[in-house]
Amino acid sequence: MNLFATLADKPWLAQPAPPPDEAARRMPAARVGVLWLLASLTALFSLFAVAFLIRAQLPDWEALAGGAGRPLASLAPLWVNTAWLATASVTLQAASLFARRGRSGALRAALAAGALSALAFLAGQALVWQQLIAQGHFIATNPSASFFYLLTALHGAHLAGGLVAWVHVARRAWRPAADARLALGVALCALYWHFLLAVWLFVFALLAAEPATLVWLAEICGLR
Amino acid sequence: MTHDADTHHEPSSFWTRYVWSQDHKVIAIQYTLTAIAIGLVGLVLSNLMRLQLGFPGRFDFIDAAAYYQYVTMHGMIMVIYLLTALLLGGFGNYLIPLMVGARDMVFPYLNMLSFWVYLLAVLVLVASFFVPGGPTGAGWTLYPPQAILPGTPGTDWGIVLMLASLVIFIVAATMGGLNYVTTVLQARTRGMTLMRMPLTVWGIFTASVLALLAFPALFVAGMMMLLDKLAGTSFFMPAIVSMGRELGHEGGSPLLFQHLFWFFGHPEVYIVALPAFGIVSDLISTHARKNIFGYRMMVWAIVAIGGLSFVVWAHHMYVSGMNPYFGYFFATTTLIIAVPTAIKVYNWVLTLWRGNIHLTVPMLFAIGFICSFVLGGITGLFLGNVSVDIPLSDTYFVVAHFHMVMGVAPILAIFGGIYHWYPKVTGRMLDERLGRLHFWVTFLGTYAIYFPMHYLGFLGMPRRYYSFEDYAFIPDSAQDLNAFITVCALVVAAFQFLFLFNLVWSAFRGKPAESNPWGATTLEWQTPETPPRHGNWGEALPVVHRWAYDYSVPGAKRDFIPQTEPHEGAPPGTDEALAEARP
Ligand code: HEM
Ligand SMILES: [Cu+2]
Numbered sequence A: 001m002n003l004f005a006t007l008a009d010k011p012w013l014a015q016p017a018p019p020p021d022e023a024a025r026r027m028p029a030a031r032v033g034v035l036w037l038l039a040s041l042t043a044l045f046s047l048f049a050v051a052f053l054i055r056a057q058l059p060d061w062e063a064l065a066g067g068a069g070r071p072l073a074s075l076a077p078l079w080v081n082t083a084w085l086a087t088a089s090v091t092l093q094a095a096s097l098f099a100r101r102g103r104s105g106a107l108r109a110a111l112a113a114g115a116l117s118a119l120a121f122l123a124g125q126a127l128v129w130q131q132l133i134a135q136g137h138f139i140a141t142n143p144s145a146s147f148f149y150l151l152t153a154l155h156g157a158h159l160a161g162g163l164v165a166w167v168h169v170a171r172r173a174w175r176p177a178a179d180a181r182l183a184l185g186v187a188l189c190a191l192y193w194h195f196l197l198a199v200w201l202f203v204f205a206l207l208a209a210e211p212a213t214l215v216w217l218a219e220i221c222g223l224r
Numbered sequence B: 001m002t003h004d005a006d007t008h009h010e011p012s013s014f015w016t017r018y019v020w021s022q023d024h025k026v027i028a029i030q031y032t033l034t035a036i037a038i039g040l041v042g043l044v045l046s047n048l049m050r051l052q053l054g055f056p057g058r059f060d061f062i063d064a065a066a067y068y069q070y071v072t073m074h075g076m077i078m079v080i081y082l083l084t085a086l087l088l089g090g091f092g093n094y095l096i097p098l099m100v101g102a103r104d105m106v107f108p109y110l111n112m113l114s115f116w117v118y119l120l121a122v123l124v125l126v127a128s129f130f131v132p133g134g135p136t137g138a139g140w141t142l143y144p145p146q147a148i149l150p151g152t153p154g155t156d157w158g159i160v161l162m163l164a165s166l167v168i169f170i171v172a173a174t175m176g177g178l179n180y181v182t183t184v185l186q187a188r189t190r191g192m193t194l195m196r197m198p199l200t201v202w203g204i205f206t207a208s209v210l211a212l213l214a215f216p217a218l219f220v221a222g223m224m225m226l227l228d229k230l231a232g233t234s235f236f237m238p239a240i241v242s243m244g245r246e247l248g249h250e251g252g253s254p255l256l257f258q259h260l261f262w263f264f265g266h267p268e269v270y271i272v273a274l275p276a277f278g279i280v281s282d283l284i285s286t287h288a289r290k291n292i293f294g295y296r297m298m299v300w301a302i303v304a305i306g307g308l309s310f311v312v313w314a315h316h317m318y319v320s321g322m323n324p325y326f327g328y329f330f331a332t333t334t335l336i337i338a339v340p341t342a343i344k345v346y347n348w349v350l351t352l353w354r355g356n357i358h359l360t361v362p363m364l365f366a367i368g369f370i371c372s373f374v375l376g377g378i379t380g381l382f383l384g385n386v387s388v389d390i391p392l393s394d395t396y397f398v399v400a401h402f403h404m405v406m407g408v409a410p411i412l413a414i415f416g417g418i419y420h421w422y423p424k425v426t427g428r429m430l431d432e433r434l435g436r437l438h439f440w441v442t443f444l445g446t447y448a449i450y451f452p453m454h455y456l457g458f459l460g461m462p463r464r465y466y467s468f469e470d471y472a473f474i475p476d477s478a479q480d481l482n483a484f485i486t487v488c489a490l491v492v493a494a495f496q497f498l499f500l501f502n503l504v505w506s507a508f509r510g511k512p513a514e515s516n517p518w519g520a521t522t523l524e525w526q527t528p529e530t531p532p533r534h535g536n537w538g539e540a541l542p543v544v545h546r547w548a549y550d551y552s553v554p555g556a557k558r559d560f561i562p563q564t565e566p567h568e569g570a571p572p573g574t575d576e577a578l579a580e581a582r583p
Helices: A003-007 A027-054 A076-101 A102-135 A143-173 A180-206 A211-220 B015-021 B024-054 B065-098 B108-127 B158-186 B199-230 B254-287 B295-312 B324-354 B361-384 B386-392 B396-426 B432-459 B478-510 B576-582
Strands: none
Touching: A027 A076, A027 A143, A027 A180, A027 A211, A027 B158, A027 B199, A027 B254, A027 B361, A076 A102, A076 A180, A102 A180, A143 A180, A143 B199, A180 B065, A211 B361, B015 B024, B024 B065, B024 B108, B065 B108, B065 B158, B065 B199, B065 B254, B065 B396, B108 B158, B199 B254, B199 B295, B254 B295, B254 B324, B254 B361, B254 B396, B295 B324, B324 B361, B324 B386, B361 B396, B361 B432, B396 B432, B396 B478, B432 B478
């Protein structure tokens, strides 16, 4: 659908007949709904990023990473979590493929693996929280720490929300009867997971950025 | 979308039919009644404020703290919990599926959830009246640092409940918005192209897109402020000495909050305005028996306003201490957005021009909307200029401006819409004489309230002040004017109960309505039953052959042609071929 062509329609004239299968050719409503949800979440996390960059320019900011004694002196645990989330994304993509091919055994295995890796990611994030708390970096210690807790919690909450959707899809996948809408459900789950992986990579990059990088980013965005 | 006729089972028990309902029409009514209920609270609060301003000191229970709480709760309730909820959740829910020819929203369960989450947000908000310290008195803009510091009323509980309620509301609005947008895009019936949609649907659709993209900014601001309040972080809070004590905050940026708030706040104005634009366009066209002037231009203007509304936000911040060069940019964009807005006004007037104007109650309200909107819009142009805004900022001139443009105008559109669609919703007409009385008192009354406020603003009367004694620059006569405004406000408020009475009384005793009492073209008036039953369309979905504005077509039998009627003698290959395809 070409937006500009649509907007140039002259609806007061008699118009060419729409194809009889017009409705069938439309994208499934669930996919459109999820895409708009992702648009809204993109706005949400982008605005957090802007707030992060603006706040990071103020003098009391202490970078999280980049140096001994910093809360994120070692990024290794976060990289491990990233690997878990990427695994979840890949396995769900595989699940989507199996669903389309109708291979229900493989589908169930991949779905389960996807959810378990997501849970592992969440557990890993909780572990990083514990480490920070053990080192005395609390939520109000420094604005960078505040953002760390806030953004990881929010991202985790969205992943948890995804798991609720996953339960819905999985219940159908474990039913014996064939289900025409199952493949769509699995595909949308996978899509949502990819999105959250992308968000995480973005958040991770911001949180782990060196002060100089943040200055540079803020300059590009005209925030400095 | 003909496939789903059989998947819609009519719910059978009372509970699933009226309470846990997934039917868009029931949800629309639930949204509307809840919004009206909380809106009445907002109305009562405004009268309490007016009592203090008109007759200062006469009412012991209104002290300065209470006044601030009333201001804050009144503003927030009116903008978010009344107007946004009623226009999107009420009108959007009722009209979108009916106007595009769908059986329901595409995600009925989510739709039901949206209402219950909205109700929860309202209850949390109302709860803040009953907690220790009462609701927050920070002003509806909730600016930090004062919003969470002692000295502002309601800093213990009130502000926390307010922020929590807003976050919950955003969740509800997102669930609703996803439904409205997706239903418009994916569930239109056969022949209903985007450019054949009535402007009401265009307005609500674009407003829903704005809501999906703008509410996140309020969410971000709200979450960070909650943490500043509850966890002692310093997102927005600078180092500060409060009541002789140094607080733990350090280095935060109050200006950051203002940017986030208005990045949401300005699109919010259009979330309220665009549905009102759409409704008024349809009312004017129907009741003037004339096609809407410049339909395409109207659609383009809606889309353009929607886009531009994201780049004007800092015109609310000319006096905030932000980089003064920003002022040039935001003043310019503000003046640019006036262009598509003005186009809409011209087109309404040109639609009326030589129309066969029926001064029905909905039409009266639609014309009232145009008058109020023009007045508020023009003062907006003044305020959009930095050099004019600076002296007028935070005076009653601003109060008059925004009440006209986004308070009174959308309310008039809502009233017009209710008088117009009530026969479809209930199968009965609202009482005409009560309606006229309600219109004239509301319309003239709001002018009596707000017109003098412009003058008070020029005098320099500051907004959000509890009392105005001993200000040398304010003459005594201003007090008489304030007393007059208060009396008018009380009268206007009292007459809203007449409207409520009409709503309830007519539901049982009103004159029975035909299925299409106004002779309108759009699909909702062509349903097989009135009020429409579950599934809306009986056996077969309607098929659309024409746009929504074929009024007074030369040579036609009647002065309107429903969208479902094929063109006569249309060239081959056009969608008239569909006429045969109709079952
Ligand atoms: C008869 C109806 C109304 C009356 C008498 C009324 C009166 C008032 C008064 C007296 C104030 C406080 C002025 C001050 O001290 O600064 C106020 C503020 C406000 N009103 Fe209304 N109002 C009415 C309807 C509405 C409606 C329909 C809206 C919807 C947009 C609205 C939105 C606001 C807002 C946003 C504020 C600013 C609150 C703040 O300063 O934090 N009002 N109104
Ligand atoms: Cu604005």
